[in-house]
């Protein structure tokens with residue numbers, strides 16, 4: 052598996068591990084709705100905008116749509132960078148769709164987990180330079196999506212004095228707060244991103260970091276104030292569909308675009324080779340343990356005590372939302 056050819060295939064955007072492939076070459080039926088893809092061949096930059104209301108949570112179909120959209124963009128040789136963003140101004144992604152975990156279907160649960168593993172393999176190992184534009188909350192697998200990218204820009208949120216308008220997004224692996232643990236490869240991604248001790252603390256406590264703290268520990272690379280800019284100064288804006296055009300004129304996407312441009316100017320062979328240096332071993336270690344990981348996950352999630360915690364958590368989420 053871990054041969055030079057397999058490594059090259061992985062980072063050149065071709066699937067080298069077919070047995071778990073959650074999708075073939077035809078698009079998942081709803082891919083275009085769940086992930087909006089915008090491609091600008093002139094700049095070499097594309098944007099994948101997650102669009103699964105209400106919270107961009109990751110269901111089996113959402114994971115498949117993400118992989119499909121990424122692979123489609125990767126197949127275009129004119130594209131070098133991709134921005135991952137969200138149509139929801141307050142939520143980047145709420146992580147796994149918790150309803151996939153509660154009273155799960157025995158056949159669907161391992162397929163669901165495989166689809167998440169595939170997102171990790173495809174996104175963390177993408178040949179493209181990947182920039183996460185984190186406008187809103189990114190808990191758990193939402194944070195994992197961001198950490199799988201090459202660069203993370205986060206909005207400071209709306210720090211308006213009016214409490215009703217105030218919105219400060221947070222990011223982190225909060226799994227322990229739900230009575231579950233992040234899988235090893237996801238936890239290790241945090242270690243790789245913020246270092247051993249900070250990750251050890253954050254994993255145990257399930258810490259969600261506001262933007263400034265996330266910046267100070269290196270969980271994000273940049274933060275930008277929540278503000279509109281006069282006009283988008285890049286071609287991508289003109290190509291965006293109407294429902295996300297407004298967002299393209301905020302400072303977050305401007306910053307993400309600038310970073311995507313910087314990456315797009317680096318000779319791709321050199322950029323991809325340097326990405327392999329830091330990522331391939333981690334990816335191949337996960338692939339080697341993929342079946343074991345799926346068994347652990349299914350065994351863990353279906354435990355009575357875990358189901359009880361998850362059921363209570365979903366109830367609390369629904370009650371909170373109903374009270375708004």
Ligand SMILES: CCCCC/C=C\C/C=C\CC/C=C/CC(=O)SCCNC(=O)CCNC(=O)[C@H](O)C(C)(C)COP(=O)(O)OP(=O)(O)OC[C@H]1O[C@@H](n2cnc3c(N)ncnc32)[C@H](O)[C@@H]1OP(=O)(O)O
Pocket residue numbers: 105106108141142144145146147148149150188190191192193225226229231232233234235344347348351352368369371372373
């Ligand atoms: C030794 C063996 C070890 C082996 C280990 C192997 C495997 C490990 C096992 C398991 C690992 C499992 C990994 C899990 C990773 C995850 O991602 S778990 C998901 C964690 N996500 C969260 O905790 C986030 C929950 N959501 C929120 O906190 C808030 O919604 C928010 C994101 C902060 C946004 O808040 P806001 O006030 O703006 O919105 P609402 O709360 O009102 O939500 C709106 C709407 O969205 C629904 N919703 C929110 N989050 C989710 C979700 N994650 N899944 C599904 N649905 C979600 C919410 O219910 C509301 O819906 P509505 O009622 O219909 O309006």
